[in-house]
Amino acid sequence: MNIVCIGGGPAGLYFSLLMKKQDPSHQITVVERNRPYDTFGWGVVFSDQTLGNLVGADEQSARAILQSFNHWDDIDIFFKGEKVTSGGHGFCGIGRKRLLNILQQRCEELGVQLVFENEVEDDQALARKYGAGLVIASDGLNSRTRKRYAATYRPEVEARRCRFVWLGTRKKFDAFTFAFTETEHGWFQAHIYQYDGDTSTFIVETPEEVWRRAGLDQMTQEESIAYCERLFAGQLDGHALMSNSPHLRGSAMWITFPRVVCAQWVHWNEAVPVVLMGDAAHSAHYSIGSGTKLALEDAIELARCFGTHADAAQALAAYQEVRAVEVLKLQSAARNSMEWFENVERYTAMEAPQFAYSMLTRSQRLSHENLRLRDPDYVAGFETWIARRACEQAGLAPPAGARVLPMLTPFKLRGVTLKNRIVVSPMAQYSAIDGVAGDYHLVHLGARALGGAGLVFAEMTCVSADARITPCCPGMYAPAHTAAWKRIVDFVHASSDAKIALQLGHAGPKGSTRAMWDGIDQPLESGNWPLVAASSEQYLEGVSQTARAATLDDMDRIEADFVRATRAAAEAGFDWIELHCAHGYLLSSFISPLTNRRDDEFGGCLENRCRYPLRVFRAMRAAWPVDRPISVRISAHDWVDGGITPDDAVRIARLFKEAGADMIDCSSGQVSKREKPVYGRMFQTPFADRVRNEAKIPTIAVGSIFEADHANSIIAAGRADLCAVGRPHLANPAWTLTEAARIGFSAIDWPKQYRPAKLQLERNLERERQLAAAGAGMSPQQVAARLLEG
Numbered sequence: 144m145n146i147v148c149i150g151g152g153p154a155g156l157y158f159s160l161l162m163k164k165q166d167p168s169h170q171i172t173v174v175e176r177n178r179p180y181d182t183f184g185w186g187v188v189f190s191d192q193t194l195g196n197l198v199g200a201d202e203q204s205a206r207a208i209l210q211s212f213n214h215w216d217d218i219d220i221f222f223k224g225e226k227v228t229s230g231g232h233g234f235c236g237i238g239r240k241r242l243l244n245i246l247q248q249r250c251e252e253l254g255v256q257l258v259f260e261n262e263v264e265d266d267q268a269l270a271r272k273y274g275a276g277l278v279i280a281s282d283g284l285n286s287r288t289r290k291r292y293a294a295t296y297r298p299e300v301e302a303r304r305c306r307f308v309w310l311g312t313r314k315k316f317d318a319f320t321f322a323f324t325e326t327e328h329g330w331f332q333a334h335i336y337q338y339d340g341d342t343s344t345f346i347v348e349t350p351e352e353v354w355r356r357a358g359l360d361q362m363t364q365e366e367s368i369a370y371c372e373r374l375f376a377g378q379l380d381g382h383a384l385m386s387n388s389p390h391l392r393g394s395a396m397w398i399t400f401p402r403v404v405c406a407q408w409v410h411w412n413e414a415v416p417v418v419l420m421g422d423a424a425h426s427a428h429y430s431i432g433s434g435t436k437l438a439l440e441d442a443i444e445l446a447r448c449f450g451t452h453a454d455a456a457q458a459l460a461a462y463q464e465v466r467a468v469e470v471l472k473l474q475s476a477a478r479n480s481m482e483w484f485e486n487v488e489r490y491t492a493m494e495a496p497q498f499a500y501s502m503l504t505r506s507q508r509l510s511h512e513n514l515r516l517r518d519p520d521y522v523a524g525f526e527t528w529i530a531r532r533a534c535e536q537a538g539l540a541p542p543a544g545a546r547v548l549p550m551l552t553p554f555k556l557r558g559v560t561l562k563n564r565i566v567v568s569p570m571a572q573y574s575a576i577d578g579v580a581g582d583y584h585l586v587h588l589g590a591r592a593l594g595g596a597g598l599v600f601a602e603m604t605c606v607s608a609d610a611r612i613t614p615c616c617p618g619m620y621a622p623a624h625t626a627a628w629k630r631i632v633d634f635v636h637a638s639s640d641a642k643i644a645l646q647l648g649h650a651g652p653k654g655s656t657r658a659m660w661d662g663i664d665q666p667l668e669s670g671n672w673p674l675v676a677a678s679s680e681q682y683l684e685g686v687s688q689t690a691r692a693a694t695l696d697d698m699d700r701i702e703a704d705f706v707r708a709t710r711a712a713a714e715a716g717f718d719w720i721e722l723h724c725a726h727g728y729l730l731s732s733f734i735s736p737l738t739n740r741r742d743d744e745f746g747g748c749l750e751n752r753c754r755y756p757l758r759v760f761r762a763m764r765a766a767w768p769v770d771r772p773i774s775v776r777i778s779a780h781d782w783v784d785g786g787i788t789p790d791d792a793v794r795i796a797r798l799f800k801e802a803g804a805d806m807i808d809c810s811s812g813q814v815s816k817r818e819k820p821v822y823g824r825m826f827q828t829p830f831a832d833r834v835r836n837e838a839k840i841p842t843i844a845v846g847s848i849f850e851a852d853h854a855n856s857i858i859a860a861g862r863a864d865l866c867a868v869g870r871p872h873l874a875n876p877a878w879t880l881t882e883a884a885r886i887g888f889s890a891i892d893w894p895k896q897y898r899p900a901k902l903q904l905e906r907n908l909e910r911e912r913q914l915a916a917a918g919a920g921m922s923p924q925q926v927a928a929r930l931l932e933g
Contacts, residue, residue, distance in 0.1 A: 144169050144449075147275040149263045149288060151175030153435050154421030155281035156246035156255075158442035161200060163253040165450050172256040172273050179247065179259050185311040185345075185387065186338025187242060188319075188432035191233035193439070200443045204249040211245065212237050213337045217318035220499040221378065227499035231517025234319055234432070236338030242435075266291070270415050277455065278417040279445075281438070284401055286423035296419060297406035305485050306359070306397040307348040307429075308367065314382035316343050321502060322378045323487060329353030330487045333375050334430060345384055346429065347371045348484060354397060363393040400481070402426055404474065408463045416459055420445065425470045428481035431506055433473055441466055475823065476506035482829075489836045493861055496528050501860040507825060511549070511855035512886060529859055545890035548883065550854040554597070554864060556805050556841065558770030559718050561597035561865075562640055564858050565879045566843060568869035569600040569646040569721070571612065573658035578608065578618025580627045589634050591872055592641040593894050595879030598865070599641050601628075603648040603723050606704040609672045610649035610729070615658050619647065619708040628715040636716065639894070644719035645712045646776070647763075649701060651729025652676035652690035652738070675701075677733040677755075678740040683816060692741070693729075701729070702759050709763045719771060722760055725778040726813035730756040734795065735778070735814050737786045749794055757802050764803045774843065775799045776808035779830035782818035789833055796838035806864070807834050808843040825853055831863040843867050851882035884908055 146162060148155035151173045159171045189197075189212075197205040212235035220227045250257060263269050266288055270278050280288035289296050312335075320335040330353065334346040354360065359367055368384050388396055403426040408419045421438030445462045452458035483490075483505035490501050503509060515522040526546050533552035534541045537560050551563040567588075574583040584601070592599045605611040605618045618624050628645070635643045655671045656664055666688050674690035675697050681689045693701070705722075712720050724730040732738040733755045739746050745755050760775065767773055777799075779792035787795075796807045809831040812818050820826070827846030835842040844863035848854055854866040871878045883891045884904050893901045 144277060145273060145275045146171045146277045146279065147269055147273045148173045148279040148281055149266060149269065150280070150282035150421075150423070151177070151243070151247070151257065151259070152281055152283060152421060152438065153242065153246060154423075154438035154442050155279055156243065156250055157200075157204075157439050158279060158281070158420065158445055159255045160204065160246065160250045160253050161442060161446035162449065163250070163255050164201060165446060167254065170256075170273075171254075172258060172275075173250065174258045174261050174263055174269065176262045177259065179244075179257075185309065185342065186236045186238050186336065187435045188336060188338075189235050189237070189436060190432075191235070193436045194235060196440060196443065200439075200446075201249070204245055207245045207249070208237060208242065209235075211241050211339075213339060215318055215337070218503065219316075219318040219320045220495075220502055221320070221322040222495045222498050223323075225495035227495055228318065229499070229503055229514065229518050229521045232319065233517075234336070236336045236344070238339050238342070241339065263287070266417055267412055267415070270412075276415060278415060279420055280417055280423050281420040282423055284403060284422045284426055286419070288417060289403075289405065289419060289423050292410040292417065295407055295410040299402075299404045299406075301402040303400045303402060303428075303481060303485065305348050305350050306354040306399060307346055308371070308386075308397045310345045310347065310368065310371065310384045310386055312343050312345045312379060312382050312384050313341055314343060314379055315341065320378065322375055323491075323498075324374045325491070326353075326357065326374070328356035330491060331374050332484060332487055333371075333378065335378065345371075345375075347374070350485060351399070359397060360394045364389070364391060364396055365393075367393045367396060400426070400428055402428070402474075402478070402481070408467070409459045416455065418445070418459060418462075425474060427473055427477040428484075430480045430484050431473075431477050433477060437470060437473060440469070476508045479829070480506040489833070490861070492836070492839075496525055497859070497861050500525055501862075504856050504860050507828075507856075510852045511859060512852045525859065546888075547890070548851070548855055548886075548888055549859040550851060550866060550879075551883065551888075551891060552858070556719075556772040559642060559772055561642055563595075563597040563879070564865050565596040565598075565854060566865050566867040567591045567594075567596045567599040567872045568845060568867040569602045569644075570869050570873065571602045571616065571659065573613055573615035573660075575615055575617040577623075578605070578611070578616070578621065579623050580604075580617045580631060584617070584627075585631050585634060588631055588643065589638065590876040592635040592639040592643065593897070594872070594875075594877035595883070595891065595893070596641055596868075596872070598644055598719065599635065600644045600646055600721070600867075601631075603646045603728075604628075604708070606647055606649055606701070606708040609674075610651075610654065610701075610704065612650040612654055613656055613658050614667070614670070616650075619645070619711050620704065625711040625715050628712070628717070632716040640892075642718040644721060644774075645715075645717045646721040646723055647705060647708050647712070648723030649704070649729035650674075651727075651732050652680050652682050652687070653727055655688055676729065677738055677745070677752075680732070680738055682727065698745075698755060702762055705759050706762050706766045709766045713766075713768055713771070717771075719774070720763070720767060721774040721776055721808060722756075722763060723776050724756050725776045725808075725810045727778075727815070730759065731778055731814060735781055735787050737781055737783060737815050749791060750798070753795060753798050757798060760799060760804065761802050772805040773803070774806035774808050775804045776810055778811050778814055779809045779827070779834065780811040780820075781814045782812050782820040783815045786814060786818075789830055792830055793834055793837045796834040796840055796842075800838060800840045804840065806841040806843060807831075807838070808845065808867070809834055809863075810845050823847065825857065828857055828862050831857075832861075835863060836861065841865075845869070851886050854882075887912070 214235045217230045316337045322333045324331050331349045337343040408424050410417045420441045427433040448458040448462045530547040531541045537553040537555040554561045607620045675693040676690035679692045681687045739752050781787040812820050828844045831842040831844040841864040843865045845867040849871045
């Protein structure tokens with residue numbers, strides 16, 4: 144095979160040497176526009192795992208890379224005059240020039256032709272010149288090839304909101320260092336790491352608006368560097384900052400990060416495929432140090448695919464299929480990390496220990512138990528700090544002796560103290576008769592109250608017969624309903640130390656439907672009741688009943704229904720209530736612009752659209768005991784263009800906070816069938832994070848939280864105050880108790896009747912951990928460590 148690579152960066156060089164190693168008969172040429180020793184940037188970072196992958200692909204170049212690395216385990220975070228250190232992270236830094244030189248030398252040893260100072264204008268002319276049957280376009284973030292075939296690759300290039308400058312210093316750092324400095328204009332941060340014996344990379348970053356307010360857009364390069372030296376004098380200890388781009392004007396040295404995503408990675412010109420690789424195909428923010436990692440792993444996978452598929456088309460299809468998934472995962476983590484740094488100000492009200500933890504776990508790849516494995520002393524100290532703060536907030540004595548998991552710390556809201564931060568989500572069960580919660584609900588909710596959660600929510604309970612989703616939904620609109628709920632509440636209070644909450648709602652345009660198992664959202668075959676909504680709408684076009692627009696009289700009546708139900712909930716003894724303003728139900732239909740087309744005082748701008756839900760909330764708050772909390776569930780994202788966005792969610796939360804809400808329950812979607820949600824682990828937690836830390840109101844995180852590790856990470860990082868766990872609690876009523884045992888935490892109370900099971904479960908899980916440890920093979924990190932030693 145004749146191959147030509149456009150671009151002599153890590154991706155093109157590594158792919159070339161791997162293909163030449165695989166089959167010396169390949170004729171491979173790498174064409175680079177720069178001179179052999181020209182490059183941008185100062186150093187690159189790899190994790191120990193990435194090093195292990197390089198060892199497996201080409202041990203000879205991996206050994207040379209390993210011998211040139213500066214290795215460290217610690218991360219130091221400087222914030223508000225404090226330094227927080229976390230260890231065990233296993234990173235290595237190497238100069239970008241040194242890395243390229245190693246790969247160039249290895250290419251030459253294997254017989255790859257390297258051509259420098261050659262600007263490629265036409266990839267097809269280049270392919271004809273070298274008789275190539277395969278063109279690799281590894282020509283970087285600003286890929287000319289990607290632009291030329293944009294109709295095929297369908298790239299999305301998004302310029303992000305921070306300005307950053309890539310500098311260097313002779314100050315040596317013995318840890319990967321992050322420093323945060325507040326100025327009169329806003330916050331700046333530095334990403335710092337040493338990559339050779341006497342030089343460190345020093346990246347300074349700040350949002351565009353802060354950069355402009357500071358006047359950096361008007362400064363010369365020398366003035367910009369001097370400004371950064373003053374900002375981070377505490378980390379530089381008198382050392383200067385250096386630029387390796389002296390030809391750039393001051394403002395030009397500050398750039399924005401382009402986030403690149405391509406729908407396709409292969410373009411066919413007749414029989415000659417042009418394949419994107421590395422930054423040309425995708426980018427990953429420098430805050431997780433994975434751009435070079437992705438490029439090298441692209442090369443490894445493409446070479447592997449050519450080694451296992453005789454047909455080029457099959458090899459290229461397999462390459463894109465495998466790498467697209469892996470890149471998407473890493474880009475998702477990189478986006479989380481990037482957005483954290485873009486919004487540092489959101490977290491600056493935190494104290495240094497929690498701010499540092501939030502930063503360490505920003506990508507959601509590094510969890511609480513990951514951190515414990517890396518640095519158990521750091522996590523133990525932080526857990527003690529978190530537990531002490533939680534007890535202070537709840538007015539309790541600090542814990543003595545055994546560690547306390549973040550998810551098991553207490554939380555107080557008004558006069559209600561929860562023993563821990565785990566909530567059983569409100570989950571529709573469609574098992575009531577004429578709105579009455581019966582024995583099924585007693586067993587269902589009672590079992591989960593005994594299962595260790597701090598707060599158990601009953602499903603959405605409707606404030607009138609015509610407010611129900613289905614005929615099988617529970618209600619709170621008749622004396623029999625109050626009595627039935629009181630029986631359940633009394634059992635929870637008598638048999639457990641959990642609190643119990645009632646979610647009150649009105650189905651609006653999504654009412655008069657069948658139970659989920661008979662056809663979710665499908666209208667009843669008979670016995671339908673009239674529906675109302677903010678505006679006339681049909682939830683399922685051509686299928687659902689059409690709801691009429693609520694009149695002012697309707698709104699008065701429904702408000703009175705909510706107030707009556709609120710008083711009944713207090714009579715039944717509920718500790719907490721929640722107003723349901725999400726998922727396209729009645730009050731949600733007022734809030735979302737997708738469903739509210741009113742031209743009166745309740746339509747139009749967001750404040751007007753929230754006017755009626757806020758009116759209902761205020762009336763409920765006045766009817767509810769002052770010492771008991773009320774939370775509000777909102778759809779923080781409609782996942783439809785033109786619908787509610789996370790920015791709107793912060794504004795909605797502020798409005799409810801001003802009206803007296805104690806907490807916002809941050810869900811999303813289910814407002815329109817046109818929605819396109821992006822699912823994944825903890826996928827709605829960022830909404831709770833934003834609302835909590837921007838609107839300054841406690842939040843509940845929901846959505847794909849299914850491990851203690853998730854909940855501990857969310858609570859410890861201050862992304863939410865409570866974690867609602869739904870489906871896992873359907874599968875296991877004792878989810879909280881089981882998850883605590885699974886991660887080796889035994890200092891949790893079980894119901895006295897179940898304590899023998901606690902001991903047995905803990906023994907079984909400990910035996911599983913020991914067997915897993917004994918059967919584990921050598922990890923890539925261990926392979927890399929062995930090479931470093933030898």
